[in-house]
Amino acid sequence: MAEDSPDIEESLFEAPPMAEQERMIEAVLFATSDPITLKDLTARMPHGCDPAEAMVHLRKRYEGRGVQVVRVGDGYAMRTAPDLGFLMQKETVEVRKLSRAAIETLAIIAYHQPVTRAEIEEIRGVSVSRGTVDQLLELEWIRFGRRKMTPGRPVTFVVTQTFLDHFGLENARDLPGLKELRSAGLLENRPPPGTMPTTGEDAEEDPEATEGQSELFED
Structure with missing residues (x-):
């Protein structure tokens, strides 16, 4: 059986294109309610990925949209644009019984x-x-x-x-x-x-x- 060529071995460790890395991060942020750190993203994504760079591109892509990628402490999360927050509000009357x-x-x-x-x-x-x-x-x-x-x-x-x-x-x-x-x-x-x-x-x-x-x- 022929041995694998060096080019094939190197391709196994080649990082996905940056556009694909953005898609990966987008999927993770969409499915996660809590902020997620770059360290956690690095552990999830394939070897050789650069979550920090991909995050920069992803945040720019979401600028001006109804949903934005924001930084929360050391992590990142998808959140409703601040100026559209009023659409998510619902006023309710809370009945509180006194002892x-x-x-x-x-x-x-x-x-x-x-x-x-x-x-x-x-x-x-x-x-x-x-x-x-x-x-x-x-x-x-x-x-x-x-x-x-x-x-x-x-x-x-x-x-x-x-x-x-x-x-x-x-x-x-x-x-x-x-x-x-x-x-x-x-x-x-x-x-x-x-x-x-x-x-x-x-x-x-x-x-x-x-x-x-x-x-x-x-x-």
Whole structure:
């Protein structure tokens, strides 16, 4: 059997044409959602390929297109052109349930503002978790008020304009009174005014504990 010629052996290690290398990178980027580095491309592509050079040509070819090849950190990825991003947006209304602890805390702040954390805990009868306050702050329904001129100068909480706008209130004085709350069935089997049930911290983490009561603070 005749031996392979040197030309044939050399052809086995010859890199594909640059246009073909571009196609390879294009295929990998299209199929990969996460950015991929040149090192990873080198490991995937045939011996002798130059992913760096091929990437330069590929990025130029995609300039001005609806999809572009962009650099993300040490890697590259296909992404929608920035000026066309609005086509991918879809506005949705996210319904977020408040826990019983969050509803009670929000109600206390709304009716007793400015009020400190200690005062909230005294009215509720249980401690207020940081997560509850953080959730209300994230919703921008409460904010920090002035510090009280008492020992330790504790910070107070008050409701925000966002809270009033969300519930169609001109100011906090427009909040429903006890008579309205009772007529709406929101104070049935509730403790006397000025107190809150001692539910324990398990209610802080129970988003389903609001059923039948969340009407007070939901559209």
